[in-house]
Amino acid sequence: MIETLLAAYKRSDRDIDALTYVVIAFLLAFALRGAMLIYECRHQELWPLLPQVVPLLSVLVAVRMANRLISNGHILREDDRRQELVRTTHHLIAITKDLHARVGYAKEMLSEGGRPTLALAQIAKSIEERYAELLQRDGFRFMPGTCVDIIVRISGDIFGIGVLAEGMKVAMSEKPAHALTPIPVNASLPPPPRFDELLSDLQQLLDQLYELRQSIDGAKEKE
Numbered sequence: 152m153i154e155t156l157l158a159a160y161k162r163s164d165r166d167i168d169a170l171t172y173v174v175i176a177f178l179l180a181f182a183l184r185g186a187m188l189i190y191e192c193r194h195q196e197l198w199p200l201l202p203q204v205v206p207l208l209s210v211l212v213a214v215r216m217a218n219r220l221i222s223n224g225h226i227l228r229e230d231d232r233r234q235e236l237v238r239t240t241h242h243l244i245a246i247t248k249d250l251h252a253r254v255g256y257a258k259e260m261l262s263e264g265g266r267p268t269l270a271l272a273q274i275a276k277s278i279e280e281r282y283a284e285l286l287q288r289d290g291f292r293f294m295p296g297t298c299v300d301i302i303v304r305i306s307g308d309i310f311g312i313g314v315l316a317e318g319m320k321v322a323m324s325e326k327p328a329h330a331l332t333p334i335p336v337n338a339s340l341p342p343p344p345r346f347d348e349l350l351s352d353l354q355q356l357l358d359q360l361y362e363l364r365q366s367i368d369g370a371k372e373k374e
Contacts, residue, residue, distance in 0.1 A: 167217050167218060167221070168218075170210070171215075171218070174210050233367055235292075235293075236293045236363075236367060237364070237367060239289060239290060239292065239293055240293065240360055240363055240364045240367075241364070242290070243285070243290050243294070243360050244357065244360045244361065244364065246281055246284050246285055247285070247353060247356050247357045247360060248357060249281055250278065250281040250282060250285070250353060251350060251353040251354065251357065253274060253277055253278050253281060254278060254312070254346065254349055254350055254353065255350060256274060257271065257274050257275065257278065257312055257346070258346035258347075258350070260274065261315075261346075268319050268320050269320070271315075271316045271319060271320075272316045272317065272319075272320045274316075275312045275313045275315070275316035275317070276313070276316075278309060278312055278313070279309060279310075279312075279313050282305075282306070282309045285302050286302065293363065294363075295359065295363065297359055298356055298359050298360065298363075301352050301353075301355055301356045301359075302356065304352060305349055305352045305353065308345055308346075308348065308349040308352075309349070311345075
Protein backbone atom coordinates (compact mmCIF):
# COMPACT_ATOMS: atom_id res chain seq x y z
CA MET A 152 0.00 0.00 0.00
CA ILE A 153 2.73 2.47 0.95
CA GLU A 154 4.62 1.75 -2.29
CA THR A 155 1.52 2.63 -4.32
CA LEU A 156 1.02 5.88 -2.43
CA LEU A 157 4.68 6.84 -2.85
CA ALA A 158 4.51 6.14 -6.59
CA ALA A 159 1.38 8.26 -6.94
CA TYR A 160 3.01 11.04 -4.93
CA LYS A 161 6.07 11.04 -7.19
CA ARG A 162 3.88 11.13 -10.30
CA SER A 163 1.99 14.11 -8.94
CA ASP A 164 5.26 15.87 -8.21
CA ARG A 165 6.46 15.28 -11.79
CA ASP A 166 3.11 16.41 -13.22
CA ILE A 167 3.32 19.68 -11.31
CA ASP A 168 6.85 20.29 -12.61
CA ALA A 169 5.76 19.56 -16.17
CA LEU A 170 2.77 21.90 -15.87
CA THR A 171 5.03 24.63 -14.52
CA TYR A 172 7.31 24.38 -17.57
CA VAL A 173 4.33 24.47 -19.96
CA VAL A 174 2.83 27.56 -18.31
CA ILE A 175 6.20 29.33 -18.31
CA ALA A 176 6.63 28.49 -22.01
CA PHE A 177 3.24 30.02 -22.84
CA LEU A 178 4.03 33.12 -20.79
CA LEU A 179 7.34 33.52 -22.61
CA ALA A 180 5.52 33.21 -25.92
CA PHE A 181 3.06 35.92 -24.90
CA ALA A 182 5.91 38.08 -23.64
CA LEU A 183 7.70 37.78 -26.99
CA ARG A 184 4.44 38.58 -28.79
CA GLY A 185 3.94 41.66 -26.62
CA ALA A 186 7.53 42.80 -27.21
CA MET A 187 7.04 42.50 -30.94
CA LEU A 188 3.81 44.51 -30.82
CA ILE A 189 5.48 47.23 -28.76
CA TYR A 190 8.45 47.27 -31.13
CA GLU A 191 6.09 47.64 -34.11
CA CYS A 192 4.07 50.30 -32.25
CA ARG A 193 0.90 48.22 -32.47
CA HIS A 194 -0.15 49.04 -28.93
CA GLN A 195 -3.86 48.60 -29.60
CA GLU A 196 -3.26 44.86 -30.10
CA LEU A 197 -1.75 44.43 -26.65
CA TRP A 198 -5.08 44.57 -24.85
CA PRO A 199 -6.49 41.35 -26.35
CA LEU A 200 -3.49 39.52 -24.95
CA LEU A 201 -4.36 40.32 -21.34
CA PRO A 202 -7.39 37.98 -21.05
CA GLN A 203 -5.17 35.15 -22.26
CA VAL A 204 -2.27 35.95 -19.95
CA VAL A 205 -4.26 36.31 -16.71
CA PRO A 206 -5.42 32.64 -16.57
CA LEU A 207 -1.86 31.51 -17.22
CA LEU A 208 -0.62 33.67 -14.37
CA SER A 209 -3.29 32.21 -12.10
CA VAL A 210 -2.22 28.69 -13.05
CA LEU A 211 1.42 29.58 -12.41
CA VAL A 212 0.61 30.94 -8.96
CA ALA A 213 -1.39 27.80 -8.14
CA VAL A 214 1.43 25.57 -9.36
CA ARG A 215 4.00 27.47 -7.32
CA MET A 216 1.82 27.12 -4.23
CA ALA A 217 1.50 23.38 -4.86
CA ASN A 218 5.28 23.13 -5.23
CA ARG A 219 5.72 25.01 -1.98
CA LEU A 220 3.36 22.64 -0.17
CA ILE A 221 5.18 19.63 -1.58
CA SER A 222 8.57 21.04 -0.58
CA ASN A 223 7.27 21.80 2.89
CA GLY A 224 5.98 18.24 3.14
CA HIS A 225 9.43 16.95 2.18
CA ILE A 226 11.03 19.12 4.87
CA LEU A 227 8.60 18.00 7.57
CA ARG A 228 9.03 14.33 6.73
CA GLU A 229 12.83 14.61 6.70
CA ASP A 230 12.78 16.47 10.01
CA ASP A 231 10.53 13.79 11.55
CA ARG A 232 12.86 11.09 10.23
CA ARG A 233 15.91 12.80 11.72
CA GLN A 234 14.27 13.29 15.08
CA GLU A 235 13.21 9.65 15.16
CA LEU A 236 16.73 8.62 14.16
CA VAL A 237 18.20 10.70 16.99
CA ARG A 238 15.80 9.25 19.56
CA THR A 239 16.36 5.69 18.37
CA THR A 240 20.14 6.07 18.24
CA HIS A 241 20.32 7.60 21.72
CA HIS A 242 18.20 4.76 23.05
CA LEU A 243 20.42 2.13 21.43
CA ILE A 244 23.57 3.84 22.73
CA ALA A 245 22.18 3.87 26.27
CA ILE A 246 21.26 0.18 26.06
CA THR A 247 24.65 -0.80 24.63
CA LYS A 248 26.59 1.17 27.24
CA ASP A 249 24.57 -0.36 30.04
CA LEU A 250 24.97 -3.83 28.53
CA HIS A 251 28.73 -3.30 28.27
CA ALA A 252 28.89 -2.26 31.93
CA ARG A 253 26.84 -5.27 33.08
CA VAL A 254 28.95 -7.73 31.09
CA GLY A 255 32.10 -6.13 32.54
CA TYR A 256 30.70 -6.51 36.03
CA ALA A 257 29.84 -10.17 35.40
CA LYS A 258 33.41 -10.76 34.21
CA GLU A 259 34.72 -9.06 37.34
CA MET A 260 32.51 -11.21 39.57
CA LEU A 261 33.77 -14.42 38.01
CA SER A 262 37.39 -13.28 37.93
CA GLU A 263 37.61 -12.06 41.52
CA GLY A 264 35.04 -14.27 43.22
CA GLY A 265 33.75 -13.42 46.66
CA ARG A 266 30.18 -12.69 45.51
CA PRO A 267 27.09 -14.82 46.18
CA THR A 268 25.87 -17.07 43.39
CA LEU A 269 22.50 -15.33 43.46
CA ALA A 270 24.20 -12.09 42.38
CA LEU A 271 25.59 -13.76 39.25
CA ALA A 272 22.15 -15.14 38.41
CA GLN A 273 20.61 -11.69 38.75
CA ILE A 274 23.23 -9.94 36.62
CA ALA A 275 22.96 -12.68 33.95
CA LYS A 276 19.19 -12.21 33.82
CA SER A 277 19.56 -8.44 33.47
CA ILE A 278 22.12 -8.93 30.66
CA GLU A 279 19.67 -11.12 28.75
CA GLU A 280 16.89 -8.53 29.23
CA ARG A 281 19.13 -5.72 28.00
CA TYR A 282 20.17 -7.78 24.98
CA ALA A 283 16.50 -8.44 24.19
CA GLU A 284 15.98 -4.68 23.98
CA LEU A 285 18.61 -4.50 21.22
CA LEU A 286 16.52 -6.97 19.23
CA GLN A 287 13.44 -4.75 19.22
CA ARG A 288 12.20 -4.14 15.68
CA ASP A 289 12.16 -0.33 15.91
CA GLY A 290 15.91 -0.22 16.44
CA PHE A 291 16.60 -1.96 13.13
CA ARG A 292 14.91 0.79 11.10
CA PHE A 293 18.05 2.92 11.03
CA MET A 294 20.74 0.47 12.14
CA PRO A 295 23.44 -0.29 9.52
CA GLY A 296 24.15 -3.88 8.55
CA THR A 297 27.42 -3.98 10.46
CA CYS A 298 25.58 -3.28 13.71
CA VAL A 299 23.08 -6.02 12.94
CA ASP A 300 25.95 -8.45 12.35
CA ILE A 301 27.45 -7.64 15.74
CA ILE A 302 24.12 -8.05 17.54
CA VAL A 303 23.61 -11.44 15.94
CA ARG A 304 27.20 -12.48 16.62
CA ILE A 305 27.07 -11.83 20.36
CA SER A 306 23.89 -13.82 20.94
CA GLY A 307 25.83 -16.99 21.75
CA ASP A 308 28.04 -15.25 24.32
CA ILE A 309 25.01 -13.62 25.96
CA PHE A 310 23.34 -17.02 26.13
CA GLY A 311 26.53 -18.51 27.56
CA ILE A 312 26.48 -16.10 30.51
CA GLY A 313 22.94 -17.14 31.34
CA VAL A 314 23.78 -20.84 31.06
CA LEU A 315 26.85 -20.44 33.26
CA ALA A 316 24.93 -18.51 35.90
CA GLU A 317 22.08 -21.03 35.91
CA GLY A 318 24.50 -23.93 36.16
CA MET A 319 26.28 -22.42 39.13
CA LYS A 320 22.96 -21.58 40.74
CA VAL A 321 21.79 -25.16 40.44
CA ALA A 322 25.13 -26.55 41.61
CA MET A 323 25.00 -24.40 44.73
CA SER A 324 21.24 -24.49 45.27
CA GLU A 325 21.70 -25.79 48.78
CA LYS A 326 23.86 -22.78 49.63
CA PRO A 327 22.51 -19.83 47.61
CA ALA A 328 24.73 -17.37 49.43
CA HIS A 329 27.88 -19.35 48.66
CA ALA A 330 30.74 -17.15 47.51
CA LEU A 331 31.85 -17.43 43.91
CA THR A 332 35.29 -18.73 43.09
CA PRO A 333 37.30 -17.57 40.08
CA ILE A 334 37.12 -19.70 36.93
CA PRO A 335 40.49 -21.34 36.23
CA VAL A 336 42.35 -19.64 33.41
CA ASN A 337 43.16 -21.86 30.44
CA ALA A 338 45.29 -20.00 27.90
CA SER A 339 44.74 -22.57 25.15
CA LEU A 340 40.97 -22.84 25.54
CA PRO A 341 39.29 -20.02 27.48
CA PRO A 342 36.08 -21.13 29.22
CA PRO A 343 32.78 -19.80 27.89
CA PRO A 344 31.45 -17.22 27.85
CA ARG A 345 34.15 -15.27 26.02
CA PHE A 346 33.99 -12.06 28.03
CA ASP A 347 36.85 -10.25 26.31
CA GLU A 348 35.45 -10.92 22.82
CA LEU A 349 31.95 -9.96 23.96
CA LEU A 350 33.15 -6.69 25.48
CA SER A 351 35.12 -5.93 22.31
CA ASP A 352 32.06 -6.56 20.14
CA LEU A 353 29.91 -4.34 22.34
CA GLN A 354 32.49 -1.57 22.09
CA GLN A 355 32.48 -1.89 18.29
CA LEU A 356 28.70 -1.68 18.31
CA LEU A 357 28.84 1.38 20.52
CA ASP A 358 31.41 3.08 18.25
CA GLN A 359 29.28 2.46 15.15
CA LEU A 360 26.17 3.80 16.87
CA TYR A 361 28.09 6.96 17.77
CA GLU A 362 29.14 7.28 14.11
CA LEU A 363 25.52 6.94 13.04
CA ARG A 364 24.51 9.66 15.49
CA GLN A 365 27.30 12.00 14.34
CA SER A 366 26.33 11.50 10.70
CA ILE A 367 23.10 13.37 11.41
CA ASP A 368 24.99 16.42 12.66
CA GLY A 369 27.33 16.18 9.67
CA ALA A 370 24.38 16.20 7.27
CA LYS A 371 22.93 19.27 8.97
CA GLU A 372 26.23 21.15 8.67
CA LYS A 373 26.41 20.39 4.92
CA GLU A 374 22.94 21.84 4.46
